Amino acid sequence: MSMGSDMYREQILDHYKNPRNYGELEDPSFSHVGENPMCGDEIRVDVVLAEDGETIEYVAFSGDGCAISQASASLLTQELPGMNLEELAEMDRDDITEMLGIEISPMRIKCAVLAEKVVQDGAEIHQGEKDLDKTTTED
Secondary structure (H helix, E strand, O other): OOOHHHHHHHHHHHHHOOOOOOOOOOOOEEEEEEEEOOOOEEEEEEEEEEEOOOOOEEEEEEEOOOOHHHHHHHHHHHOOOOEEEHHHHOOOOOHHHHHHOOOOOOOOOOHHHHHHHHHHHHHHHOOOOOOOEEEEOOO
């Protein structure tokens, strides 16, 4: 194991134990929830858009789950402010694994991408492009 991967593992543990932007936002532009039934991860993401209706201004998450899902959500909430909804829609699993900095096994990738899928689905619902009560990684 390289020193670099140790650093990223420490980062994941830090974000898991001390999540950034954890909680709920008052009067969000949109909120959405999702789950990874295989692992038991559950996440809610609240987003406040800027006055232009396109730029993410604030993001918060709440929920419970494994270290990977919670660290991924914490890291994502730090990346999203300033991003527009089109940029959010273009994010994929590679962006999340790069953010985490370690290779994620096929069994854990659903944990890692849960928050990303929740916020992407929430944005699509907000824009009237999707009708969905809850995101699940089983789809």
